[in-house]
Structure formats: structure tokens, C-alpha cells
Amino acid sequence: xxxxxxxxxxxxxxxxxxxxxxxxxxxxxxxxxxxxxxxxxxxxxxxxxxxxxxxxxxxxxxxxxxxxxxxxxxxxxxxxxxxxxxxxxxxxxxxxxxxxxxxxxxxxxxxxxxxxx
Amino acid sequence: xxxxxxxxxxxxxxxxxxxxxxxxxxxxxxxxxxxxxxxxxxxxxxxxxxxxxxxxxxxxxxxxxxxxxxxxxxxxxxxxxxxxxxxxxxxxxxxxxxxxxxxxxxxxxxxxxxx
Numbered sequence: 001x002x003x004x005x006x007x008x009x010x011x012x013x014x015x016x017x018x019x020x021x022x023x024x025x026x027x028x029x030x031x032x033x034x035x036x037x038x039x040x041x042x043x044x045x046x047x048x049x050x051x052x053x054x055x056x057x058x059x060x061x062x063x064x065x066x067x068x069x070x071x072x073x074x075x076x077x078x079x080x081x082x083x084x085x086x087x088x089x090x091x092x093x094x095x096x097x098x099x100x101x102x103x104x105x106x107x108x109x110x111x112x113x114x115x116x117x
Numbered sequence: 118x119x120x121x122x123x124x125x126x127x128x129x130x131x132x133x134x135x136x137x138x139x140x141x142x143x144x145x146x147x148x149x150x151x152x153x154x155x156x157x158x159x160x161x162x163x164x165x166x167x168x169x170x171x172x173x174x175x176x177x178x179x180x181x182x183x184x185x186x187x188x189x190x191x192x193x194x195x196x197x198x199x200x201x202x203x204x205x206x207x208x209x210x211x212x213x214x215x216x217x218x219x220x221x222x223x224x225x226x227x228x229x230x231x232x
Contacts, residue, residue, distance in 0.1 A: 004160070034219070043207065043222045044161075093160050097218070104149040104168065104211040104218045108160035 003027055004096050006109035013084055014117055020080045021112045023094030029074040030096035034106060035067075038091040050077055074099070084116045119144045119210050121223035129229040136195040138226050140182075140208030143189065150191040151209040151220065152182055161207065167191065178202070203230045 003026040013019050023033060032051050036044040048064075050056040050071035058064045066088075068080040077096075081088055091113050095106035124139040142148060149168045153161040165176025172184040178201075182193045191208060208223040 006160075041225075041227075043224045046219055046221075049219060095161075102166070102168075104151070104220070105163060105166065106220060108153075108162070110160045111158065113158070 002098065002101075002107045004030075004094065004107045004109040006092075006094055006112050008112060009110060010113045010115075012115045012117065015085050016083055018080055018082045019084055019114060020078055021092055021094075021114075023077045023079070023096070023109055025075045025096045025098070025107070028096075028098045028101070028107075030077075031074070031099045032097040033071055033077040034095045034097075035069060035077075035079050036093045036095065038093060038111070040091075044093060047079075081114065084114070086116045089114055089116045119148060119212060119221045121208050121210050121221055123206075123208050123223035123226050125226055126224065127227045127229065129231060130198050131231045132200055133197050136180075136193070136198045136202065136228065138193040138206050138208075138228065140191045140193065140223060141189055142191065142208075142210045144210060144212065146212065147186065149211040149218070150182075150184060151211070152176065152180070152191075152193050153207045153209060153222075155205040155207065155225075157204075164193070164206075198228075198230050200230050200232065203228055 005024045007022045035047045047062045048056045048058045056069035071077040093111040095108045120143045122141045151166045152164040167184045175181045180195045209220045211218045
């Protein structure tokens with residue numbers, strides 16, 4: 001149980017295009033989903049927190065107009081990187097908290113590697 | 118603000134030897150503490166967590182960690198390393214405020230197991 005999937009697992013795009021990444025909780029309802037960014041050999045940096053049906057809360061320094069987050073249902077959140085540039089290349093990981101789940105526990109997706117040419 | 122420091126970005130041990138990964142935290146109130154493991158090109162998997170109660174917590178794959186409030190530490194140990202333990206390990210802290218309960222991660226420790 002408590003499986004989180006991400007799609008796609010890997011994407012390569014041209015500079016200036018937009019890319020959408022999906023995060024799904026497969027066997028539980030996710031009241032809150034989180035989006036992280038991880039640079040090579042570095043830790044995870046929280047980008048934003050999203051609750052179903054409400055606007056995402058972005059961390060300081062994260063451009064909300066560039067990283068669009070939609071949490072339309074209790075099992076799906078999407079991250080859209082708009083007008084992507086090479087500096088946006090990174091490993092994007094989502095996580096989810098389950099309704100009624102253990103305190104503080106987040107279940108992580110396998111990540112999406114974005115390469116912008 | 119909370120923060121996590123993992124001493125040693127890279128730890129190397131021999132197969133069968135003791136594994137010790139260090140984690141110190143900074144928090145104004147007793148936090149929730151976690152250890153996660155990340156295998157290459159994968160997401161994070163929860164190893165163990167401390168929220169309340171017994172300060173020595175046992176997790177999966179033979180790992181355990183002890184919460185020491187006086188030392189603000191939550192070091193991860195395993196008595197005997199296996200080759201399959203080679204991975205990146207992250208210590209994380211979360212506050213006790215209701216709501217989103219964001220995680221703050223340490224910088225990670227890469228564990229290498231020598232045959």
C-alpha cells in the first residue's frame with residue numbers, strides 16, 4: 001500500500017516549451033501533496049505544498065508562475081514547468097500525505113528527470 | 118527555523134561492519150524525526166521515524182535510530198552492513214504544528230559498502 005507514481009519518469013524537451021508532470025496516489029487519498037526538486041548529489045528542496053481543491057503554497061524563491069501546480073483531486077497533482085530553460089533541468093519528486101495517515105509521514109514518488117536542451 | 122545537519126556526505130564501510138550515519142537537528146520544539154533511503158534514480162523510502170514515546174526506534178532492513186534530546190541527535194545505525202544497503206540516506210525533521218507538516222531534509226549521506 002501507499003504507492004505514489006509519477007509520469008513521465010524521464011522527459012527531454014527544448015528550451016521554451018512547457019512540461020507537465022503527474023503525481024498520483026494509487027491506493028490512498030492524498031490530502032496534501034508536496035513537490036520537491038533535487039539537483040545532482042544534493043538534498044531535496046521543497047518547492048510547494050498543495051492541498052486538494054485549493055491553491056498551492058510556494059516556498060520562498062520559487063516562481064509560482066513558472067511552476068504551476070494543480071491538485072484537482074485527492075489522488076492527482078500536476079506540476080507544469082512553463083517556458084522551461086536549461087537551468088530547470090533537475091530531478092523532480094512528489095510526495096503525498098494520506099488522509100488519516102501517520103503523523104508527518106510522506107510517501108514519495110519515483111521522481112521525474114527533466115532535461116531541457 | 119528547523120534545520121538538519123548530516124555529518125559526512127560519504128560513508129564507506131565493509132560488508133558486515135557497523136553502519137553509523139550521523140544526524141543532528143535544530144528545532145525550537147521537539148520535532149518529528151525521520152530517516153529516508155534513496156536508491157539511484159528512485160524516490161525516497163521511509164526507513165523509520167520518531168514522533169513520541171520510546172527514543173530508540175527500529176525500522177526496516179535492520180536499521181534503528183535513537184533520539185537524544187540532550188544532544189539534538191538522531192543517528193542511524195545498523196549492526197552489520199549488507200551490500201544492498203548501498204544508497205543515499207537522508208535525515209529529515211518536521212515540526213509538530215498541525216497542518217502541512219513540511220519536511221526539512223539534511224544534505225544526505227552516501228553509503229558505500231565494500232565487499
